[in-house]
Amino acid sequence: MRSVTDTSASSSRDRPPAWFDLEDDNRLRVGGVWRLAQVDRLSRRLERAGLAGRTVREVDASGLTELDSAGAQLLIRTAASPDAIAGVDRRFRGLLRRVADAEAATADLSRTRRPGGAGAQLALIGWRTVGVGLRVWELLGFIGQCTGAVAKVAVRPWTLDVRATFHHLQATGINALPIVGLLAFLIGVVVAFMGALQLQKFSAGIYTVDMVGVAVLRELGVLFAAIMVAGRSGSAFTAQIGAMSLNEEIDAMRVIGLDPVGMLAVPRIVALVIALPLLTVYADLVALAGGAVICLALLDIGIPLFLERLSNAVDETAFLIGLAKAPFFAAAIAIVGCFEGFKVTGSAASVGRRTTTSVVEAIFTVILIDAAFAMALSWLNI
Amino acid sequence: MTGRATAAEKPQPAVSVRGLENRFGGILLHDGLDLDVRPGEVLGLVGSSGSGKTVLMRSIIGLNRPSAGEVRVLGQPLAALHGRPRRALLSRIGVLFQNGALFSGLTVAENIALVLKLHTGLAPAQIDRLARQKIDMAGLPQDAADRMPAQLSGGMRTRAGLARALALDPEIVFLDEPTAGLDPIGAADFDRLIRELQRSLGLTVFMVTHDINSLVAVTDRIAVLVDRKIRLAPLEELLKDPHPWVQAYFRGPRAQAAHGAAGSGH
Numbered sequence: 001m002r003s004v005t006d007t008s009a010s011s012s013r014d015r016p017p018a019w020f021d022l023e024d025d026n027r028l029r030v031g032g033v034w035r036l037a038q039v040d041r042l043s044r045r046l047e048r049a050g051l052a053g054r055t056v057r058e059v060d061a062s063g064l065t066e067l068d069s070a071g072a073q074l075l076i077r078t079a080a081s082p083d084a085i086a087g088v089d090r091r092f093r094g095l096l097r098r099v100a101d102a103e104a105a106t107a108d109l110s111r112t113r114r115p116g117g118a119g120a121q122l123a124l125i126g127w128r129t130v131g132v133g134l135r136v137w138e139l140l141g142f143i144g145q146c147t148g149a150v151a152k153v154a155v156r157p158w159t160l161d162v163r164a165t166f167h168h169l170q171a172t173g174i175n176a177l178p179i180v181g182l183l184a185f186l187i188g189v190v191v192a193f194m195g196a197l198q199l200q201k202f203s204a205g206i207y208t209v210d211m212v213g214v215a216v217l218r219e220l221g222v223l224f225a226a227i228m229v230a231g232r233s234g235s236a237f238t239a240q241i242g243a244m245s246l247n248e249e250i251d252a253m254r255v256i257g258l259d260p261v262g263m264l265a266v267p268r269i270v271a272l273v274i275a276l277p278l279l280t281v282y283a284d285l286v287a288l289a290g291g292a293v294i295c296l297a298l299l300d301i302g303i304p305l306f307l308e309r310l311s312n313a314v315d316e317t318a319f320l321i322g323l324a325k326a327p328f329f330a331a332a333i334a335i336v337g338c339f340e341g342f343k344v345t346g347s348a349a350s351v352g353r354r355t356t357t358s359v360v361e362a363i364f365t366v367i368l369i370d371a372a373f374a375m376a377l378s379w380l381n382i
Numbered sequence: 383m384t385g386r387a388t389a390a391e392k393p394q395p396a397v398s399v400r401g402l403e404n405r406f407g408g409i410l411l412h413d414g415l416d417l418d419v420r421p422g423e424v425l426g427l428v429g430s431s432g433s434g435k436t437v438l439m440r441s442i443i444g445l446n447r448p449s450a451g452e453v454r455v456l457g458q459p460l461a462a463l464h465g466r467p468r469r470a471l472l473s474r475i476g477v478l479f480q481n482g483a484l485f486s487g488l489t490v491a492e493n494i495a496l497v498l499k500l501h502t503g504l505a506p507a508q509i510d511r512l513a514r515q516k517i518d519m520a521g522l523p524q525d526a527a528d529r530m531p532a533q534l535s536g537g538m539r540t541r542a543g544l545a546r547a548l549a550l551d552p553e554i555v556f557l558d559e560p561t562a563g564l565d566p567i568g569a570a571d572f573d574r575l576i577r578e579l580q581r582s583l584g585l586t587v588f589m590v591t592h593d594i595n596s597l598v599a600v601t602d603r604i605a606v607l608v609d610r611k612i613r614l615a616p617l618e619e620l621l622k623d624p625h626p627w628v629q630a631y632f633r634g635p636r637a638q639a640a641h642g643a644a645g646s647g648h
Contacts, residue, residue: 036551040504068551069583073515094582102518106511346532347486 031063034071062087164267173275184283188290210313212291234337241341276330402451429607476552482543520545
């Protein structure tokens with residue numbers, strides 16, 4: 001005969017908080033406080049005594065003073081079956097029965113696990129590919145919807161929601177001035193600095209002005225303004241429309257007979273298409289100022305000389321090319337931002353996910369359009 | 383019924399509120415409010431919209447610091463506790479917020495496991511077992527365990543919230559409008575569930591509700607929040623209360639229907 005006693009409370013108390021006592025291999029007496037706080041220690045001791053998992057055929061539970069659902073679970077998992085537990089106080093019978101039901105319900109499920117392995121991975125790749133295809137398809141559909149809605153407004157300009165448009169013009173344009181200005185200035189400084197360091201080696205420091213002029217006006221001014229706007233306003237569009245979507249405002253519009261795309265997307269697209277070219281002009285000017293500061297500090301090129309050199313180096317085509325890209329970038333950012341906003345479903349977490357996607361896709365699209373412009377222009381020899 | 387009262391002395395109230403005062407921007411919501419919740423009872427809290435039911439519950443569970451007054455939960459001042467004693471006391475209460483307030487980034491099972499992980503040192507397998515037990519006890523099918531909250535219906539989300547509230551086998555659970563947004567059958571199921579759990583686990587239940595059927599079906603006593611104070615009595619006594627709001631509430635057409643249904647059910 002083997003006897004194991006839990007003597008966790010080695011203090012002089014006559015009864016430890018939770019105890020069990022194995023009288024012979026198939027008769028277990030339990031007692032004390034079998035609650036969540038004791039379960040960890042109890043289950044480890046039961047395991048050490050070789051009693052883990054439905055082995056004991058007879059359990060005498062008459063010594064229990066307190067029991068909760070965690071303790072009851074442990075008790076049931078120790079006994080060969082719930083019927084093997086005898087002598088339970090009347091207070092605990094309902095609980096024990098309820099926990100036994102729960103154990104029976106959960107037991108068969110914990111055995112069935114999801115299939116894994118190479119097949120599942122392959123299927124996942126397939127589903128992802130289909131998902132990407134569907135997204136592109138949906139995005140094309142949304143671009144069509146937006147074009148239709150904007151065209152409607154273009155034909156009848158008085159139907160444009162002027163209040164909303166001006167609101168977004170303020171939010172995406174005027175409020176972006178400080179951060180876009182700072183960024184553009186630093187870009188001008190960095191480009192001029194790099195150019196000055198390299199060109200000085202060939203005593204061609206003056207060409208720094210050419211480099212800054214062409215790079216900023218043709219590419220960098222508009223590109224960085226667009227990236228900033230994508231991060232600032234594209235994400236905001238997604239979050240705003242996404243929150244409305246969660247609140248079922250979009251559905252409410254549909255039911256009332258309002259067109260959500262016309263109501264929400266059009267003012268944002270129009271506002272951004274106006275705001276980004278203006279921001280681009282502003283960014284160009286500030287970036288050139290940053291370049292001028294470096295030229296003055298590093299190369300001793302004064303402001304009058306800088307301006308003179310600049311007007312020789314670049315003509316208005318460089319500036320216009322940069323400016324011409326702005327509306328396309330703006331439309332791409334606004335459409336992607338709104339599209340992702342409309343795609344929000346379910347929970348608040350979805351808003352966060354969609355916002356991230358919106359920024360990534362908007363910047364990606366902007367650079368894609370920029371590359372397309374570069375190729376088209378080189379083909380046209382401009 | 384409780385099965386928990388180790389000391390058989392005079393039972394200490396599960397919740398006691400003394401002289402509670404809550405003021406929001408010049409509006410007095412509660413004025414010297416007293417309330418005692420007995421251990422092991424199901425107490426329903428009713429009151430008109432904007433009367434401060436939710437604020438009262440939030441004051442009790444320490445989410446709202448009252449302007450004046452004393453709140454004790456299981457004999458301890460929850461709002462004044464910090465660190466270890468606070469965590470110990472929090473592990474003895476469970477809260478079901480409106481619509482469940484599940485963490486939307488975690489599955490149902492993970493929502494429950496999070497609580498167990500935080501308050502116990504159990505092994506992951508054991509935590510998972512307990513989480514699945516709670517899911518079953520809250521009346522959810524097992525395949526709900528691995529679903530995200532967004533994939534659940536409103537009623538299932540409430541049940542999942544209840545499962546999380548019960549994770550630590552608390553002594554008191556606070557339920558904020560648990561049957562709001564459930565259909566009558568779902569609400570009746572939920573009432574039965576609360577009763578059953580209250581009996582088998584020996585819970586004290588504090589329930590804010592507008593659902594008159596729920597009040598009739600499960601509560602032992604009803605606390606009515608009128609005139610910034612509490613009137614606390616079993617339903618039969620409240621029916622005799624002459625206060626106009628109480629009369630309108632418990633004698634209104636919907637209340638009559640509920641009494642009728644309860645009467646025929648017995």
